[in-house]
Amino acid sequence: MHNAKIYCLCLHNKVLPIIKKLGYVPVGLGNDNFSKEWLRDNTLDNISHKNKYYSEYSFNYWFWKNILPKMQDNAWVGFCGYREYWGNKKKITKDSKVEDVVLRKIPTEWKNYDTIVGEHLYINNLKFSKLIKRGIWSLIRNPTALFKSKRNIRFHFDMWHGNGNLDKAIDLLNDNDREDFRKYTRQNISFSRGCMFVCRSKKIMNDYYSSLFPWLERCENIFGFDLKGYGNVRIYGFLAERYHSYWFNKYTKALLWPVIFYDITK
Numbered sequence: 001m002h003n004a005k006i007y008c009l010c011l012h013n014k015v016l017p018i019i020k021k022l023g024y025v026p027v028g029l030g031n032d033n034f035s036k037e038w039l040r041d042n043t044l045d046n047i048s049h050k051n052k053y054y055s056e057y058s059f060n061y062w063f064w065k066n067i068l069p070k071m072q073d074n075a076w077v078g079f080c081g082y083r084e085y086w087g088n089k090k091k092i093t094k095d096s097k098v099e100d101v102v103l104r105k106i107p108t109e110w111k112n113y114d115t116i117v118g119e120h121l122y123i124n125n126l127k128f129s130k131l132i133k134r135g136i137w138s139l140i141r142n143p144t145a146l147f148k149s150k151r152n153i154r155f156h157f158d159m160w161h162g163n164g165n166l167d168k169a170i171d172l173l174n175d176n177d178r179e180d181f182r183k184y185t186r187q188n189i190s191f192s193r194g195c196m197f198v199c200r201s202k203k204i205m206n207d208y209y210s211s212l213f214p215w216l217e218r219c220e221n222i223f224g225f226d227l228k229g230y231g232n233v234r235i236y237g238f239l240a241e242r243y244h245s246y247w248f249n250k251y252t253k254a255l256l257w258p259v260i261f262y263d264i265t266k
Contacts, residue, residue, distance in 0.1 A: 003076065003105060003106045004075075004076035004077070004078065004105075004106045004198070005025060005075070005076070005077050005078075006023075006024045006025065006077075006078045006079070006080055006086070006198070007024070007025045007027050007039070007059070007063070007077075007078070007079050007080075008022070008024035008025065008026060008027060008079075008080050008081065008082060008085075009027045009029055009056050009059055009079065009080070009081045009082065010026060010027065010028060010029065010038075010081070010082040011028075011029055011030045011032060011082065012032055012082070012265055013028065013032050013033055013034045013035060013038070014265070015082055015264050015265060016035065016037060016038070018098060018264045019082070020037075021099060022098070022099060022102055022104060023104055024080070025039060026038050026039065027039045027040070027041070027059055028040050029041060029051055029056070029058065029059060030051060041058050041059040041061075041062040043062075043066075044062070044065070044066045045062070045065040045066055046058070046061065046062045046065070046066075047061045047062075048062070050225075050236070052233060052234075053225055053227070053233060053234060053235070053236050053237070054216070054234075054236045054237055054240070055195065055234050055236075055237030056079070056081065056195045056237065057195060057212075057216075057236065057237055057240050059079075060079070060195075060209065060240075061209070061213055064205070064206070064209040064213070068202060068205055068206060068209075071202055073200075073201065073202045073203075074200050074201070075200060076106050076110070076198055076199070076200045077198065077199060077200070077205075078116065078196070078197060078198030078199065079195070079196050079197065079198075080194075080196055081194065081195075081196070082263075082264055082265065083261060083262065083263045083264070083265075084193070084194045084196065084259055084260070084261055084262075085098070085101075085102040085103070085259070085260055085262060086102065086103040086116070086196070086198070086257060086258070086259065086260075087101060087102065087103060087257075087258035087259060087260040088101060088102060088103045088104070089258060092260060092262070098262050098264055101260055101262065102260070102262070109255070110198075110255060112253070113252075113253050113254060113255040114199065114200065114201055114204055114252040114253045114254065115197055115198065115199045115200075115201075115204065115248050115252045115253070115254045115255070116197060116198040116199075116254070116255050116257045117192040117196070117197050117244070117245065117248050117249070117254050117255070117256060117257070118192040118193040118194050118196050118197075118256070118257065118258075118259040119192070119193060119256045119257065119258050119259060120190035120191060120192055120193065120245075120256065121190055121191060121192070121193040122189060122190040123151065123153065123156040123189060123190060123191070124148045124149070124151035124152075124156075124189040124190075125148065126151065141158065141163060141164070142154075142155050142158070148189075149189070151189060152185060152186050152187065152188060152189050153166075153184070153185040153186075153188050153189070153190075153191055153242055154166055154167070154185040154186050157185070157238070157242065160231045160238075161231045161232060161235055161238050162231070162232055162235070165223070165235065166185060166239070166242075167182075168219075168222055169215075169219045169222070169223075169239050170182045170185070172215060172218040172219055172222070173215055174211060174214075174215070177211065177246075177247070177250075180246070180250065181243065181246050184246045185242065185246075191241070191242055191245035191246075192244065192245040192248075192256070193259045194241070194259055195237065195240060195241050195244060196259060197244060197248060198257075199252075201252075204251070204252055207251065208244070208247055208248070208251075211247065212240060212243060212244070212247070215243075216236050216239065216240065219235075219236065219239065220236075223235055223236075
């Protein structure tokens with residue numbers, strides 16, 4: 001990508017030509033038979049064995065330990081996935097190709113910001129049938145969630161990733177963030193979409209990772225790895241997704257930017 005380095009995290013070797021055409025850095029996660037052209041998270045200092053549970057963040061850990069210390073400061077670096085990209089604000093039609101709608105150059109609008117995070121995903125617009133089917137115990141715990149305006153991040157996490165699990169995790173946060181993040185999850189009905197950000201400060205990225213990964217490691221003492229069901233198996237990735245939305249907005253001058261869904265495997 002021109003004037004930036006964007007790491008595109010993928011599960012399939014077959015998408016390599018498209019990632020290269022976009023000018024992104026191809027990162028292979030999981031167990032596919034990746035060629036040598038891929039960057040992998042299973043070398044040097046790594047937690048690749050946790051990828052099943054940490055999702056994209058097994059690579060973020062690898063980046064933090066092995067790339068960030070050597071990286072030039074004040075250079076835009078970011079992350080996306082093979083199904084979620086930074087958009088260039090062009091309208092997507094049925095005939096759109098991925099290279100037509102994906103960001104390929106840093107916009108001038110970014111020059112006054114430290115970080116770029118995804119536009120917010122609102123999680124309170126649930127069908128009543130889904131609310132009853134998946135959220136009955138969460139409703140008992142928080143009956144005000146019958147009202148859309150009260151279906152906050154905490155309630156949504158309870159529904160999909162285990163009743164009370166978010167509160168248990170927040171209890172293990174550092175003193176500077178524990179109560180602020182707790183308040184954030186109870187006052188907000190949206191968070192930045194995807195585990196994606198773009199940043200141009202080594203210090204900001206190091207501060208973020210230095211807060212995130214020790215916290216997730218402490219959470220392992222509670223949740224472990226004998227987890228069942230998609231919503232629980234990837235609980236560390238889902239915790240990181242909510243935390244990254246909070247952290248970058250608290251500590252940096254952040255700009256919300258469109259994230260588009262485009263599955264290049266189809």
